[in-house]
Amino acid sequence: MKKYLLTAGALLLWSGTALAGGAETVTMPAEAYKAIMEKLDALQKRVDVLEEGGKAAPAPAPAAAVSRAEYDKLSKDIGNIYDTLDEVETKTLRDRINWGAELRTRVDNYKLSELGPSDVQIKPNNAYMPGVAGSFPMELVPMDGDDNDDNNWTNRVRLNMDAKINDTLSFHGRMAVYKNWGDSDYTTTSLYNDLNRVHRPEASGVKLDRAYIDWVPDFIVPVAVTVGRHPSTEGPPLEYKENRQRQSTYPGLLFDTENDGIVVTFGLERYTGLKNAGWRFAYGKGYHSDSDDSSSFSFFDDENDASDTNMYATFLESEIPCLDNSLMVLSYAHMTELPSSFLGSDSPINVGDMDLYGIHMQASNFLNSRFDIFASWAANKSDGNGKFVDFSPYVGTAIPTMGLLSTDGTEDRTGSSIFAGLRYTVPFTPLRDPKIGFEYNHGSKYWMSMTMASTEMFNKLATRGDAYEFYYIQPVNENLFFRAGYTFIDYAYTGSGSHLGQPAETDAELDNYYLLMDVRF
Amino acid sequence: MKWRIVCCMALAAAIWTPAAYADGGDLFRQKCGSCHQKGGQAPPVNPADKAAVVWEKFFDRNRHTVDLSAALNEAELKSVVEYLQKFAADSDRPETAAIPK
Numbered sequence: 001m002k003k004y005l006l007t008a009g010a011l012l013l014w015s016g017t018a019l020a021g022g023a024e025t026v027t028m029p030a031e032a033y034k035a036i037m038e039k040l041d042a043l044q045k046r047v048d049v050l051e052e053g054g055k056a057a058p059a060p061a062p063a064a065a066v067s068r069a070e071y072d073k074l075s076k077d078i079g080n081i082y083d084t085l086d087e088v089e090t091k092t093l094r095d096r097i098n099w100g101a102e103l104r105t106r107v108d109n110y111k112l113s114e115l116g117p118s119d120v121q122i123k124p125n126n127a128y129m130p131g132v133a134g135s136f137p138m139e140l141v142p143m144d145g146d147d148n149d150d151n152n153w154t155n156r157v158r159l160n161m162d163a164k165i166n167d168t169l170s171f172h173g174r175m176a177v178y179k180n181w182g183d184s185d186y187t188t189t190s191l192y193n194d195l196n197r198v199h200r201p202e203a204s205g206v207k208l209d210r211a212y213i214d215w216v217p218d219f220i221v222p223v224a225v226t227v228g229r230h231p232s233t234e235g236p237p238l239e240y241k242e243n244r245q246r247q248s249t250y251p252g253l254l255f256d257t258e259n260d261g262i263v264v265t266f267g268l269e270r271y272t273g274l275k276n277a278g279w280r281f282a283y284g285k286g287y288h289s290d291s292d293d294s295s296s297f298s299f300f301d302d303e304n305d306a307s308d309t310n311m312y313a314t315f316l317e318s319e320i321p322c323l324d325n326s327l328m329v330l331s332y333a334h335m336t337e338l339p340s341s342f343l344g345s346d347s348p349i350n351v352g353d354m355d356l357y358g359i360h361m362q363a364s365n366f367l368n369s370r371f372d373i374f375a376s377w378a379a380n381k382s383d384g385n386g387k388f389v390d391f392s393p394y395v396g397t398a399i400p401t402m403g404l405l406s407t408d409g410t411e412d413r414t415g416s417s418i419f420a421g422l423r424y425t426v427p428f429t430p431l432r433d434p435k436i437g438f439e440y441n442h443g444s445k446y447w448m449s450m451t452m453a454s455t456e457m458f459n460k461l462a463t464r465g466d467a468y469e470f471y472y473i474q475p476v477n478e479n480l481f482f483r484a485g486y487t488f489i490d491y492a493y494t495g496s497g498s499h500l501g502q503p504a505e506t507d508a509e510l511d512n513y514y515l516l517m518d519v520r521f
Numbered sequence: 522m523k524w525r526i527v528c529c530m531a532l533a534a535a536i537w538t539p540a541a542y543a544d545g546g547d548l549f550r551q552k553c554g555s556c557h558q559k560g561g562q563a564p565p566v567n568p569a570d571k572a573a574v575v576w577e578k579f580f581d582r583n584r585h586t587v588d589l590s591a592a593l594n595e596a597e598l599k600s601v602v603e604y605l606q607k608f609a610a611d612s613d614r615p616e617t618a619a620i621p622k
Contacts, residue, residue, distance in 0.1 A: 031583075079584070082582065082584060086571055086575050086578075086579065089572060089574070089575050090570075090571050090572040090575050090610050090611070093572035093573075093574065093575075093610070093611040094572065094610050094611050096611070
């Protein structure tokens with residue numbers, strides 16, 4: 001073995017001192033000599049290890065004659081490789097954001113039927129002429145009979161961003177375009193506002209859906225701080241239907257809106273032994289009052305407008321004990337000074353406060369049955385401040401006033417909702433294990449949720465009545481799947497999804513058939 | 522009001538000029554810039570030409586084609602490398618024109 005070592009050592013020495021034939025001598029710098037000796041030491045150690053392991057050492061490389069020209073070329077090549085590496089490494093380090101994209105193309109068939117006298121819309125009057133007697137800015141539109149759209153096509157593009165800034169900071173963002181086919185105008189309804197504008201088809205402009213940092217400092221207790229425009233949409237259990245990973249901190253039945261705020265999460269797993277246990281405290285704004293006019297100080301509060309809506313919430317979550325791949329979330333949220341309109345430019349007033357409570361449970365592949373199951377319950381309690389909106393001067397007709405879940409905001413209301421369902425993964429390899437699912441939700445007369453950004457145009461989880469949905473997911477490959485579904489909603493009361501006005505009984509029904517294609521990469 | 526502005530400016534100046542990379546920057550411009558200049562013996566070089574970790578590897582591998590020991594002692598070279606890393610391509614403030622190209 002030693003002779004191998006000597007041979008290799010001689011080869012290394014030779015490579016630095018003399019060329020074959022002795023025609024030319026190379027003077028070896030002290031650093032090069034030191035490097036060779038270090039290599040010899042490393043080789044010796046390797047030989048020792050091999051000998052101790054009883055293994056045969058590899059045969060030494062045969063000595064080869066290298067000319068000076070070849071030596072210089074090799075040196076130059078190595079220099080070029082280093083230069084290339086430097087460029088590539090520099091470019092890689094400057095590419096701080098990893099990008100991903102999604103495209104969803106969806107076609108819907110909507111039919112709203114059995115509309116009655118209680119089902120009305122208040123819409124802007126396009127024929128309004130200021131100053132003209134008998135002309136009003138709004139109009140009251142009865143929704144008698146049926147209403148439908150037999151093929152509503154939409155495109156939704158999302159650009160997802162992620163960056164690890166350093167060991168304690170990471171950034172996540174999403175920009176999106178969502179539009180109807182052949183339609184790129186802005187929608188002015190107050191139902192489209194800062195809580196859901198990225199989740200409603202509109203113009204072809206890019207909007208900011210999410211942008212937040214996660215800061216996980218070294219602290220005496222495990223803590224994470226999330227600041228920015230939050231991942232507050234499509235929360236559990238909506239990932240089952242969306243065929244993806246969990247998308248939001250908050251349970252989908254309670255809170256599914258775009259939201260700016262701060263969340264502090266304390267990790268409790270090490271203290272409770274419950275997997276993924278955490279306690280979150282959140283603060284955000286549901287509505288910001290400012291002068292949306294041409295004032296020079298448009299960033300100031302609008303003194304004639306509604307005050308800000310602040311949201312304070314806490315969420316306690318963990319895996320359900322003894323149930324793998326499960327989740328349980330207890331929620332409480334308090335919203336102050338809800339505005340009569342979240343749009344802002346229509347001079348809203350404050351109508352009162354609202355509390356939301358909830359409990360959510362779900363389990364993926366429940367007891368290895370291939371069933372994903374979930375159940376949610378939530379409740380709301382209003383605290384009206386006695387203020388209300390009277391649209392009569394705007395529509396020219398005496399209509400009931402609208403306070404918080406009542407006509408005048410003097411009575412506090414309590415509502416509730418349940419949401420349950422399942423998804424089954426069919427073990428059929430030729431079709432790549434498709435999934436079938438069913439969802440049901442029921443909301444009471446005064447049920448009101450913060451789910452304005454729901455993926456369904458009609459805010460299904462805000463339904464005051466019963467909603468049923470069946471769907472089928474057909475994977476094509478790891479990036480592409482199709483989903484077909486049918487939703488039926490039997491409304492019991494009007495005003496689903498709105499915190500304004502006294503709900504009235506209705507027989508309205510909604511049928512929705514849809515097909516969508518989702519590509520993610 | 523004026524004293525507040527003066528205090529703020531003094532504070533900003535103190536924060537802005539920590540000795541480590543100010544010295545490194547001066548050394549870089551004076552000593553490296555004597556060769557790495559437009560029309561000079563070597564092409565212009567700036568901190569933003571490489572990422573911070575690449576600068577570190579560049580000098581660890583002793584890849585500078587000219588022996589720098591006559592121009593910079595060990596402490597000065599360390600200071601220059603710190604400056605290059607502080608304003609490297611992947612830094613918050615990549616410096617592209619310390620030596621005009």
